[in-house]
Amino acid sequence: MSPTPQERRAARHEPGAPPAKTRRGPSGGGKKPITVEAIVETAFGIVAAEGYEALTMRRLATALETGPASLYAHVVNKEDLDELLIGRLCASITLPAPSPSRWREQIIGVCDGLREQYLRYPGISRAAFAAAPSNLDTLRVSEGMLAILLAGGVPPQRAAWAIDALTLYVNAHCLEVALAARRGDADQWVIGRDEMLRRFAALPEAFPNTRAYAGELTGGSPGDRFAFTIGLMLDGLVRSAAG
Structure with missing residues (x-):
């Protein structure tokens, strides 16, 4: 049985957790694989250019040239994404x-x-x-x-x-x-x-x-x-x- 979104989120917080598996968007192999790293970097790009209020799951999916469903294979919801973003910034401190x-x-x-x-x-x-x-x-x-x-x-x-x-x-x-x-x-x-x-x-x-x-x-x-x-x-x- 595939892990639930909540289980995937919990696994990311375990020390030494392996990177999440990649998943391609609806167009198949012609595009860059969707990964947590790609999601986070693209989200930061949107916020830097347009402000935090512009960051939605739909806007993020569009920037990654995929559908929202592809994002939910890696992040549970917008709150989960927020936690990843803040965690990434804290990692730089x-x-x-x-x-x-x-x-x-x-x-x-x-x-x-x-x-x-x-x-x-x-x-x-x-x-x-x-x-x-x-x-x-x-x-x-x-x-x-x-x-x-x-x-x-x-x-x-x-x-x-x-x-x-x-x-x-x-x-x-x-x-x-x-x-x-x-x-x-x-x-x-x-x-x-x-x-x-x-x-x-x-x-x-x-x-x-x-x-x-x-x-x-x-x-x-x-x-x-x-x-x-x-x-x-x-x-x-x-x-x-x-x-």
Whole structure:
């Protein structure tokens, strides 16, 4: 009996699992075989060119010049594909050997690495919000982050929740950047900083702080704000651990 789609998915998460068998599309031997690798690489190409929202199983099948049924021989569904994509990006993250004296710098480096990977593919961090924590490449990153935090003296429960908070923020930040870029390209309602400053300056007296600190409210690049927030979260983690 052939394995079920769920069994195929589970097998991919086993260490040392053999590569999935290839299957050709409906046209037979004239086209490149359909493999998990081909599916993942083609999916990344679609996201890089058109954004994550453009990635559907039908769109992917069209790009591979096959039918959706051929894809389901290798991936269970869109969620399974999302997990493969996020796992592939996580596999590119370098994890340092945990250092008690450099744990803060190391965690920031991992978060920066995730941000860099996600920003290569507009909107793909949306897939990370629901990605099941069973992919070995994804688990490798959380395992590495946990080891770093524990080496820094963070208690296990706080370390576990800190990983959740940090990765949620990285995902949300990257999604916001992608959505802002997309909207800025297509929506004339998006305004620049100079216009925002002008509007803040024109606010009534009921908004004294917004008027007074308009520069601070609108200042900084996305990268600046990202670094600030990660640092703020780690500062709070240190204080809470010491309390």
